[in-house]
Amino acid sequence: MDPVxxxxxxxxxxxxxxxxxxxxxxxxxxxxxxxxxFDGAQITLLPxxxxxxxxxxxxxCAGNSWESRGALSSGPSLSQYGFATDLNDSxxxxxxxxxxxxxxxxxxxxxxxxxxxxxxxxxxALIGEDMDxxxxxxxxxxxxxxxxxxxxxxxxxxxLGNRLAGDALLQYVIGTGEPEPEMxxxxxxxxxxxxxxxxxxxxxxxxxxxxxxxxxxxxxxRYKEIAWAHRARVNMVVCSRALLGLAxxxxxxxxxxxxxxxxxxxxxxxxxxxxxxxxxxxxxxERRVDRLxxxxxxxxxxxxxxxxxxxxxxxxxxxxxxxKSWSVISALKELGVQVVGVxxxxxxxxxxxxxxxxxxxxxxxxxxxxxSRILKTVKERKADIMIAGGRNxxxxxxxxxxxxxxxxxxxxxxxxxxxxxxxxxxLTYSLANPVWKLAxxxxxxxxxxxxxxx
Amino acid sequence: xxxNRRKKPAAVNPVKIGQSLGAVLxxxxxxRAMPLIHGSQGCSAFPKxxxxxxxxxxxxxxxxxxxxxxxxxxxxxxxxxALNIVLSKHRPDIIGIVxxxxxxxxGVDYQTMLKTYKRERNxxxxxxxxxxxxxxxxxxxSGFSSAxxxxxxxxxxxxxHRGSxxVNTRQITLLPxxxxxxADVMxxxxxxxxxxxxxxxxxxxxxxxxxHLLTGFSPLTRGGVPLDSMLQSLQSGLTxxxxxxxxxxxxxxxxxxxxxxxxxxxxxxxxxxxxxxxFLHQISxxxxxLRYCWQRENLLDGMLDAHFxxxxxxxxxxxxxxxxYSVSGWLEELGVEQKALIASYETPLVAGMEREVWIxxxxxxxxxxxxxxxxxxxxxxxxxxxxxxxxxxxxxxxVWSELGAYMSVSVGYRGAMEWSNKAGNLxxxxxxxxxxxxxxxx
Numbered sequence: 001m002d003p004v005x006x007x008x009x010x011x012x013x014x015x016x017x018x019x020x021x022x023x024x025x026x027x028x029x030x031x032x033x034x035x036x037x038f039d040g041a042q043i044t045l046l047p048x049x050x051x052x053x054x055x056x057x058x059x060x061c062a063g064n065s066w067e068s069r070g071a072l073s074s075g076p077s078l079s080q081y082g083f084a085t086d087l088n089d090s091x092x093x094x095x096x097x098x099x100x101x102x103x104x105x106x107x108x109x110x111x112x113x114x115x116x117x118x119x120x121x122x123x124x125a126l127i128g129e130d131m132d133x134x135x136x137x138x139x140x141x142x143x144x145x146x147x148x149x150x151x152x153x154x155x156x157x158x159x160l161g162n163r164l165a166g167d168a169l170l171q172y173v174i175g176t177g178e179p180e181p182e183m184x185x186x187x188x189x190x191x192x193x194x195x196x197x198x199x200x201x202x203x204x205x206x207x208x209x210x211x212x213x214x215x216x217x218x219x220x221x222r223y224k225e226i227a228w229a230h231r232a233r234v235n236m237v238v239c240s241r242a243l244l245g246l247a248x249x250x251x252x253x254x255x256x257x258x259x260x261x262x263x264x265x266x267x268x269x270x271x272x273x274x275x276x277x278x279x280x281x282x283x284x285x286e287r288r289v290d291r292l293x294x295x296x297x298x299x300x301x302x303x304x305x306x307x308x309x310x311x312x313x314x315x316x317x318x319x320x321x322x323x324k325s326w327s328v329i330s331a332l333k334e335l336g337v338q339v340v341g342v343x344x345x346x347x348x349x350x351x352x353x354x355x356x357x358x359x360x361x362x363x364x365x366x367x368x369x370x371x372s373r374i375l376k377t378v379k380e381r382k383a384d385i386m387i388a389g390g391r392n393x394x395x396x397x398x399x400x401x402x403x404x405x406x407x408x409x410x411x412x413x414x415x416x417x418x419x420x421x422x423x424x425x426x427l428t429y430s431l432a433n434p435v436w437k438l439a440x441x442x443x444x445x446x447x448x449x450x451x452x453x454x
Numbered sequence: 455x456x457x458n459r460r461k462k463p464a465a466v467n468p469v470k471i472g473q474s475l476g477a478v479l480x481x482x483x484x485x486r487a488m489p490l491i492h493g494s495q496g497c498s499a500f501p502k503x504x505x506x507x508x509x510x511x512x513x514x515x516x517x518x519x520x521x522x523x524x525x526x527x528x529x530x531x532x533x534x535x536a537l538n539i540v541l542s543k544h545r546p547d548i549i550g551i552v553x554x555x556x557x558x559x560x561g562v563d564y565q566t567m568l569k570t571y572k573r574e575r576n577x578x579x580x581x582x583x584x585x586x587x588x589x590x591x592x593x594x595x596s597g598f599s600s601a602x603x604x605x606x607x608x609x610x611x612x613x614x615h616r617g618s619x620x621v622n623t624r625q626i627t628l629l630p631x632x633x634x635x636x637a638d639v640m641x642x643x644x645x646x647x648x649x650x651x652x653x654x655x656x657x658x659x660x661x662x663x664x665x666h667l668l669t670g671f672s673p674l675t676r677g678g679v680p681l682d683s684m685l686q687s688l689q690s691g692l693t694x695x696x697x698x699x700x701x702x703x704x705x706x707x708x709x710x711x712x713x714x715x716x717x718x719x720x721x722x723x724x725x726x727x728x729x730x731x732x733f734l735h736q737i738s739x740x741x742x743x744l745r746y747c748w749q750r751e752n753l754l755d756g757m758l759d760a761h762f763x764x765x766x767x768x769x770x771x772x773x774x775x776x777x778x779y780s781v782s783g784w785l786e787e788l789g790v791e792q793k794a795l796i797a798s799y800e801t802p803l804v805a806g807m808e809r810e811v812w813i814x815x816x817x818x819x820x821x822x823x824x825x826x827x828x829x830x831x832x833x834x835x836x837x838x839x840x841x842x843x844x845x846x847x848x849x850x851x852x853v854w855s856e857l858g859a860y861m862s863v864s865v866g867y868r869g870a871m872e873w874s875n876k877a878g879n880l881x882x883x884x885x886x887x888x889x890x891x892x893x894x895x896x
Contacts, residue, residue, distance in 0.1 A: 027495055027519040029532040030539030036496030054464065058555045060472025060589035062465070064500035067834055068507075080837065086465035088590050092559055103464035122494055122556040123590075126525065153494035154522045154556065371512065372673055391503055395512045398671040439667065 040161020
């Protein structure tokens with residue numbers, strides 16, 4: 001069996017480059033939640049830490065969104081700057097291309113970044129700004145890459161934005177640079193954004209098995225390493241189906257095999273590391289991976305013992321985007337937590353299939369419907385905890401339901417063996433917190449019997 | 455005195471926030487309300503995420519989820535669909551349709567569409583209004599005040615000319631500006647009502663975003679001023695607006711109903727609070743309650759204690775215009791040198807200030823404020839403050855780097871004292887850290 005190729009499953013995926021059999025669902029006015037394509041493109045590219053990211057449009061797109069993600073950097077921080085052309089009325093009437101050109105020059109002159117990414121927004125797309133031309137002209141003049149990212153918010157969902165960002169990398173970045181000659185060829189991690197430093201845990205594992213990372217696409221990345229991504233031996237698509245197209249295109253262009261994997265849960269982590277070594281076609285490496293994963297799994301089993309006891313039989317409702325829904329289920333299962341409800345709003349058919357492989361028949365699927373719908377499942381299934389993104393955190397607090405944040409704004413890393421232990425601890429802290437009892441008990445005067453003088 | 459701009463083509467680390475977010479904030483202060491943003495999905499997702507992070511509360515907002523083809527063919531079809539769903543599923547009392555840069559550049563006429571919609575469906579009982587708020591103008595503050603203005607317009611229209619106005623001189627309408635925290639609004643309501651007035655705050659975030667455990671979650675807003683009270687506020691004998699941006703809605707009430715109004719540009723610091731309490735004392739004929747006399751003493755004593763700390767200290771502040779005006783007045787009273795004042799956009803209030811004001815971003819704060827000891831801005835400023843080695847004091851919007859920011863008080867004597875102590879403590883800690891780092895270990 002060849003585990004690499006699964007085209008027949010993926011052709012319908014929302015994020016794939018293959019001709020679609022089914023279009024991405026249209027967001028429903030009055031019921032839609034979640035970000036737009038512009039948001040998605042930023043999620044993918046902002047973790048390129050040393051590059052400048054310039055938003056071409058009126059202030060809201062940049063002003064309301066900069067510094068909202070938990071992607072960490074081990075050094076450069078230019079990507080954490082909020083750059084915007086901040087168009088006003090007259091810019092829109094007379095065109096903002098001149099301002100864009102000047103902004104690029106200004107950023108290049110003052111911050112000397114290795115590259116500048118320029119994002120289009122609804123308004124600049126609507127008034128027909130020729131961003132590609134401005135970027136090309138600026139790149140030629142300044143001698144640094146200026147990459148146009150054509151992903152205005154109104155073209156579609158966040159997923160599509162991830163994919164469009166991947167397209168920009170393929171078209172303008174990957175294959176434009178070469179690694180240092182002494183660098184050992186290794187693996188590209190695609191779609192891992194170093195949220196809360198997860199990438200660092202993963203890299204530590206890979207290093208101890210002797211697997212080199214060629215490029216991080218894009219968690220804690222530097223621009224130049226993405227330029228040489230075509231020199232990798234293997235691509236791993238980590239939890240981001242939207243970038244499958246990128247992996248597939250790299251396979252056909254550069255002959256790099258790819259696989260989809262996850263680092264949530266010990267089993268998934270072990271599988272991913274094994275898969276890397278297998279595709280690298282290196283017997284020694286495979287043996288090293290086996291030794292490492294065995295050692296780590298044993299140690300983890302020891303460390304997890306006290307938490308497992310407490311978590312066994314607890315019920316959780318999981319509501320998170322796309323791939324994370326199935327990969328987190330594995331992690332929770334290993335801790336003995338039963339997933340009684342799972343969100344499938346952003347999942348593809350393939351994701352849903354994988355979810356089905358991992359949960360029991362009585363698990364409820366939550367296709368869409370936002371906070372009220374999730375709460376309904378929590379109540380009906382008597383769940384002990386809700387696991388979702390930051391936007392739903394305070395919804396859970398209002399209903400006094402224990403909560404764990406699993407999305408991009410969070411501050412805890414849950415990847416790898418270390419991450420699973422951390423997840424077990426967080427679940428325990430959350431469930432055992434004294435506040436739940438305190439909040440549920442009334443004030444003493446509300447507890448009193450009515451006055452007797454009646 | 456003067457308003458300046460540094461010459462540079464791009465905004466670097468903006469202070470400015472999209473206007474539509476201000477409107478969403480204003481609507482959070484109304485009971486059972488739903489802001490409906492007419493734009494693409496991100497236009498509602500970003501404000502929702504940002505407001506949630508700041509207030510640590512669920513935020514009610516919906517979107518017409520425009521996509522490319524909708525904008526080209528007929529964006530209002532989406533709006534109609536969204537209205538249908540919101541009305542049938544949630545039955546809100548108040549709907550505010552908030553336009554965005556996208557709809558306004560595309561030239562979508564949603565105001566007329568709403569009128570037709572209301573007529574055709576014979577919508578009664580609720581309040582539905584539309585407000586034009588492109589993001590290429592103004593900032594959070596103007597979005598907030600424009601939304602309040604549109605809301606008041608609609609209230610006036612709905613009551614129309616039926617019946618004569620029954621003026622209640624013991625009732626005051628409070629129009630609190632966007633820079634006031636829920637705790638600030640609460641404090642102002644208490645101050646005014648302590649002189650024997652009934653206060654109706656429009657909007658009222660003090661009962662919706664102040665952290666409460668009302669029964670469970672709702673997709674609509676919880677708490678805030680109910681529609682009944684808003685309609686009743688039209689009978690008020692006086693309007694008190696806090697913040698220069700709230701003058702326009704106050705004037706609306708004056709022009710339509712003849713309600714006199716008084717605008718306080720700010721209510722922070724000794725002088726501003728004196729002015730407010732003195733005014734309330736004069737119009738009510740009641741003595742200033744004892745607790746404020748005590749608070750005044752407390753504040754002055756606190757300022758005396760703290761003045762050693764503030765000696766020779768300089769500050770840089772980057773905030774929304776009204777807020778900047780207030781904070782600048784407070785710094786003045788502490789004797790702190792104001793190295794640079796940066797506003798997100800220009801308003802008559804900041805243009806009329808005696809000090810030099812810059813219209814700009816946090817990068818300007820970094821350049822112009824070089825050497826300052828204290829940095830006051832939203833949480834976005836942490837890195838910049840670190841780079842110029844100033845003590846960082848989070849204020850304004852958004853603040854995610856500390857708990858309970860939405861419950862901190864800045865108005866009244868109490869607010870000035872809280873701020874003075876907070877700033878003083880930050881400066882003390884900074885001094886201690888510097889001393890530590892200068893100690894040599896062998």
